[in-house]
Amino acid sequence: FQYTPQHLVRLLQIIVDVNCDLAVRQVASIHFKNFIAKNWLPQEP
Structure with a gap:
């Protein structure tokens, strides 16, 4: 579920x-934050 395109x-x-x-909304918010923190690759200038 976590890796579907619409997650x-x-x-x-x-x-x-x-x-x-x-x-439920709070859990979704925390999961969203954690997913972004784990998978976001910052662009180098």
Whole structure:
């Protein structure tokens, strides 16, 4: 699931969905942050 092309998009949809439980939105936010921190490759100037 984590590596599907729409994974981050779906996490963002959950994060902004006010109908989702707050705890679920918080977990999605943390997972989004951790995924980006682990997989982001900064560009060198």
